[in-house]
Amino acid sequence: MMVAAREASLGPIHLGRLTVDAGRVPDGRTSYQVLSDVVAGQRRVLDLGCGDGHLLDLLAHAHPRRLAGTEPVAEPLSVARQRPALAGAALAVACPSALPFPDDSFDACVSHLALAQLSDLDRVAAELARVLAPEGVLAVVLPGGAVPGTAYEVFNDLTRSVLEEVPVDRRQPELGDRRARHRAGLEQVLGGAGFGQVDWRTIRLDLTGGLDQVWARMVEIYDLGPLDPAALATLRRCFDSTVTVLPDGRVPCAMNLHLAVAFAPGGFTA
Numbered sequence: 001m002m003v004a005a006r007e008a009s010l011g012p013i014h015l016g017r018l019t020v021d022a023g024r025v026p027d028g029r030t031s032y033q034v035l036s037d038v039v040a041g042q043r044r045v046l047d048l049g050c051g052d053g054h055l056l057d058l059l060a061h062a063h064p065r066r067l068a069g070t071e072p073v074a075e076p077l078s079v080a081r082q083r084p085a086l087a088g089a090a091l092a093v094a095c096p097s098a099l100p101f102p103d104d105s106f107d108a109c110v111s112h113l114a115l116a117q118l119s120d121l122d123r124v125a126a127e128l129a130r131v132l133a134p135e136g137v138l139a140v141v142l143p144g145g146a147v148p149g150t151a152y153e154v155f156n157d158l159t160r161s162v163l164e165e166v167p168v169d170r171r172q173p174e175l176g177d178r179r180a181r182h183r184a185g186l187e188q189v190l191g192g193a194g195f196g197q198v199d200w201r202t203i204r205l206d207l208t209g210g211l212d213q214v215w216a217r218m219v220e221i222y223d224l225g226p227l228d229p230a231a232l233a234t235l236r237r238c239f240d241s242t243v244t245v246l247p248d249g250r251v252p253c254a255m256n257l258h259l260a261v262a263f264a265p266g267g268f269t270a
């Protein structure tokens with residue numbers, strides 16, 4: 001497919017918060033609720049890469065607890081700071097490999113669709129082991145790709161062909177450490193920092209909806225800003241003519257997420 005791109009390079013996968021929050025796992029929860037439930041009962045919780053504070057907000061409403069969140073840039077935190085439930089939370093602009101918290105600050109750390117974008121994962125893991133209490137829980141949601149045969153896969157394939165049209169020097173470098181994409185890789189990273197075995201579950205996140213709704217969700221997931229309007233219109237036409245539309249007008253769409261849970265190193269034993 002021939003498409004034109006504007007001056008800037010195409011953005012990386014964005015994994016828009018609104019799209020992901022619209023999705024449902026098989027038992028009807030959002031992936032944010034899944035993560036919140038994993039750390040139910042934990043009192044001091046850090047959200048690494050907390051974005052606009054949506055997950056922290058859920059955590060604040062679930063139990064009274066001490067919350068903290070970090071982002072590498074200030075802008076998403078300004079949204080998080082406007083949430084009344086987060087008035088007492090420690091929201092910090094911080095590099096995930098140099099967290100501004102003392103040792104043993106948290107009983108749990110959650111991270112929703114952020115860990116897989118980090119490149120210095122070994123240092124991040126060591127930092128998480130430091131700020132977590134002995135045997136504190138680390139629970140992360142990682143992207144697991146399109147569910148085959150759904151509109152998510154169609155969009156992925158079409159977008160990949162768009163990216164192939166963009167000159168290499170204008171493409172965004174791939175983000176993240178590939179080891180965060182599979183259990184053995186994550187276990188290697190976390191094991192190096194003393195974490196125990198990783199409990200790994202793949203969960204389907206259903207994003208099915210009407211054609212316009214599913215298109216809007218897909219566009220929110222990727223940063224397609226650099227595409228010119230004509231290219232975007234071409235992409236949309238290809239999308240409309242390729243996806244499956246059910247007799248009731250709904251378009252099947254789903255992505256996989258991985259839920260990984262591990263425990264921080266224990267305290268010293270005599």
Ligand SMILES: C[S@@+](CC[C@H](N)C(=O)[O-])C[C@H]1O[C@@H](n2cnc3c(N)ncnc32)[C@H](O)[C@@H]1O
Nearest residue numbers: 014015017049050051071072096112113114117
């Ligand atoms: C898809 S957003 C997820 C935000 C939030 N956790 C959510 O799910 O709503 C990805 C997050 O990854 C984090 N991130 C991406 N690249 C990063 C980098 N190079 N250094 C630190 N954090 C980064 C940012 O915190 C960003 O908010």
